Amino acid sequence: MSKTTIRGAWAAGIALLAFATLPTAAHTAEPPLPSASRTSPSPASPSVLPKPSGSHRVGTTTLHLVDDSRPDPWVPEEKARQLMVSLWYPAKASTRRRAPYMTAEESALLLKGQKITGVPGDTLSRTRTNAIADAAPVGRRRSLPLVVLSPGFTMPRSSLTIMAEDLASKGYVVAGIDHTYESFGTSLPDGRTATCVACAEQEKEVWKFGDKATRGRQADIAFVLDRLTGRRPAWQGGELIDRSRIGVAGHSLGGSSAAWTVLNDSRVKAGVNMDGPFFVPAPDKGLARPFLMMGAGKVHEPGGKDFTWGRDWKRMTGWKRWLTVDGGDHGSFTDYPLLLEQGGIDLGTPLSGSRAVEITRKYVGAFFDLHLGGRLQPLLDRPSRRYPEVRFWR
Numbered sequence: 001m002s003k004t005t006i007r008g009a010w011a012a013g014i015a016l017l018a019f020a021t022l023p024t025a026a027h028t029a030e031p032p033l034p035s036a037s038r039t040s041p042s043p044a045s046p047s048v049l050p051k052p053s054g055s056h057r058v059g060t061t062t063l064h065l066v067d068d069s070r071p072d073p074w075v076p077e078e079k080a081r082q083l084m085v086s087l088w089y090p091a092k093a094s095t096r097r098r099a100p101y102m103t104a105e106e107s108a109l110l111l112k113g114q115k116i117t118g119v120p121g122d123t124l125s126r127t128r129t130n131a132i133a134d135a136a137p138v139g140r141r142r143s144l145p146l147v148v149l150s151p152g153f154t155m156p157r158s159s160l161t162i163m164a165e166d167l168a169s170k171g172y173v174v175a176g177i178d179h180t181y182e183s184f185g186t187s188l189p190d191g192r193t194a195t196c197v198a199c200a201e202q203e204k205e206v207w208k209f210g211d212k213a214t215r216g217r218q219a220d221i222a223f224v225l226d227r228l229t230g231r232r233p234a235w236q237g238g239e240l241i242d243r244s245r246i247g248v249a250g251h252s253l254g255g256s257s258a259a260w261t262v263l264n265d266s267r268v269k270a271g272v273n274m275d276g277p278f279f280v281p282a283p284d285k286g287l288a289r290p291f292l293m294m295g296a297g298k299v300h301e302p303g304g305k306d307f308t309w310g311r312d313w314k315r316m317t318g319w320k321r322w323l324t325v326d327g328g329d330h331g332s333f334t335d336y337p338l339l340l341e342q343g344g345i346d347l348g349t350p351l352s353g354s355r356a357v358e359i360t361r362k363y364v365g366a367f368f369d370l371h372l373g374g375r376l377q378p379l380l381d382r383p384s385r386r387y388p389e390v391r392f393w394r
Contacts, residue, residue: 046123046126046127046128047124047126047127047128047338047339047342047343048127048128048342049101049127049128049129049130049161049162049165049335049338050162050338050354050357051130052130052165052166052168052169052170053166053169053170053361053365054166054167054168054169054170054171055169055170056090056091056138056168056169056170056171057090057091057092057093057094057132057135057169058088058089058090058091058130058131058132058135058165058168058169059088059089059090059091059092059094059131059132059133059134059135059136059137059168060086060087060088060089060099060129060131060132060133060134060135060168061086061087061133061134061235062084062085062086062087063084063085063086063087063227063234063235064082064083064084064085064188064189065082065083065084065085065223065224065227065234066080066081066082066083067080067081067082067083067223068080069223070219072180072181073212073216074180074181074182074197074198074201075181075197081180081219081220081223082180082188082194083177083178083179083180083220083223083224084157084177084178084180084186084187084188085157085175085176085177085178085224086157086158086164086175086176087173087174087175087176087235087237088131088161088164088165088167088168088173088174088176089137089139089144089168089172089173089174089237089240090137090138090139090144090168090169090171090172091131091132091135091136091137091138092135092136092137092138094132094135094136096132096133096134096135097132097133098128098129098130098131098132098133099129099131099132099133100125100129100133101124101125101126101127101128101129101158101161102124102125102127102156102158103125103187103193104121104122104125105185105187105193106124106125106156106158106183106184106185106186106187106193107121107122107123107124107125108121108122108185109184109185109193109195110124110156110184110185111123111124112184113154113184113185113196124339127339129161129165130165131161131165131168137173137236137237137240139171139237139240140240141239141240142239142240142241142242142243143240143242144171144172144173144240144241144242145171145172145173145241145242145245145246145247145368145372145373146172146173146174146175146225146228146229146241146242146245146246146247147167147172147173147174147175147246147247147248147249147368147372148174148175148176148177148221148224148225148246148247148248148249148261148268149163149164149174149175149176149177149248149249149250149254150177150179150217150220150221150248150249150250150251150253150254150255150257150258151176151177151178151179151183151250151251151252151254151334152250152251152252152253152254152276152334153182153198153202153213153252153253154182154183154184154196154199155183155251155252155334156178156183156184156185156186157176157177157178158176158335159251159334159335159336160176160251160334160335161176161335162335162338162357162361163249163360163361163364163365164176166361166365167361167365167368170365170369171373172368172372173228173237173240173241175224175228177217177220177221177224179213179216179217179220180194181194181195181196181197181198182196182198182213182253183196184196198213207279210253210256210277210279210280211279211280213253213257213279214253214256214257214260214279214280215260215280217250217253217254217257217260217261218257218260218261218264218265221248221257221261221265221268222261222265225246225265225267225268228241229241229243229246229267243267244269245269245372245373246267246268246269246372247268247269247270247271247272247368247371247372248261248262248268248270248271248272249271249272249273249274249364249368250272250273250274250276251274251275251276251333251334252274252275252276252330253276253279254274254276255272255273255274255275255276255277256273256276256277256278256279256280258271258272258273258276259271259273259278259280259282259287259291259312260280262287262289262291263282263283263287268289269289269290269371269372270289270290270291270292270367270368270371270372271289271290271291271292272291272292272293272294272364272367273291273292273293273294273295274294274295274333274360274364275294275295275296275299275300275330275332275333276295277306277308277309278308278309278311278312279308281308281311281312281315282312282315282316283315284315286315286316286317287312287315287316287317287318288316288317288318289318290318290319290320290367290370290371291316291318291319291320292320292321292323292363292364292367293309293313293320293321293322293323294321294323294324294325294333294360294363294364295309295323295324295325296324296325296328296329296330296332297324297325297326297327297328297389297391298324299330300324301324301391301393302322302393302394309322313394319371321367321380321392322392322393322394323363323390323391323392323393324390324391324393325351325356325359325389325390325391326350326351326388326389326390326391327349327350327351327389328349328351328356328359328389329349329351332349332351332356332360333356333360335357336353337349337351337352337353337356337357338353338354338356338357339353340353341353341354351389355389359387359389359390362379362387363379363380363387363390366379366380367380
């Protein structure tokens with residue numbers, strides 16, 4: 001199949017993968033993206049994530065957390081909410097193996113969900129990461145800030161691995177959450193793989209779904225914070241986390257959840273929404289904590305298709321920035337454009353996958369360095385000649 005056809009399927013599919021419907025000023029949703037036969041030649045070699053920019057080695061581990069206090073919101077007969085969480089953190093040197101990007105089953109379900117054929121099902125699981133599996137963490141007690149990441153709808157937690165590894169290399173603990181039954185596939189310890197039960201509900205009424213999912217994800221994040229920062233942390237390095245320096249960032253539906261979490265959880269000091277609508281409006285009293293909105297150009301410029309940005313921007317009373325990235329699209333804030341680019345696929349956007357990764361991790365990293373690290377970040381004060389694609393609004 002030609003690269004043009006692949007581009008139309010995968011690159012457009014990233015937007016569908018993250019959140020199939022985008023709000024417009026008329027409170028309606030864009031029609032679903034057109035379906036297509038999606039095939040691709042088998043890649044010659046696995047994709048490789050870029051090296052993190054910080055000075056620390058990076059370790060990673062996986063936690064299975066069970067919240068017995070509430071049933072699963074999508075499968076009510078399950079009386080407890082199960083979550084898979086990946087942690088990335090500064091680590092000691094280790095001879096252990098590099099961590100897998102995702103499981104083979106998760107890769108196969110993601111490709112199937114996007115109707116992509118012609119590649120081995122485990123293709124994405126063979127992506128080469130930088131983090132060492134179960135490496136010993138390093139740091140002083142209560143010295144490491146914590147950032148929680150929430151992915152886009154139908155996306156796994158691994159979709160934000162590049163950002164997670166980069167933050168960890170700079171001295172952060174990063175927790176990426178798979179919101180069970182909201183992604184195409186989440187592998188569980190008992191051998192099952194949870195699939196996207198929520199997809200059927202999303203197709204019925206987007207705003208009602210978005211409200212429910214945003215509030216549910218906020219509950220997921222709160223529970224993960226409980227388990228990481230409580231008296232008996234679920235992670236062996238829990239004592240390294242500085243409980244006074246916690247942030248949250250999310251892509252698409254995860255960005256909506258980040259905003260709602262900052263509003264409702266006093267432990268969270270700062271948040272980032274990457275190209276996501278605000279499904280639950282900020283209250284009239286406003287959002288007083290630092291918040292960064294960073295999205296694709298045109299769609300998220302003032303007066304663009306996503307009216308929720310202008311609405312909630314007016315209700316932000318603390319430090320705030322509204323940035324858009326010219327030439328990018330909905331998927332530009334995830335790992336996937338770079339992985340596709342490495343596979344020789346033309347993304348069909350002016351912004352390359354490698355440039356998108358550089359911009360995203362640079363600006364999001366600067367935001368957390370400022371508000372969790374207390375280090376001045378001139379990059380966030382005005383447009384940069386080094387990053388002319390990034391536009392500042394208001």
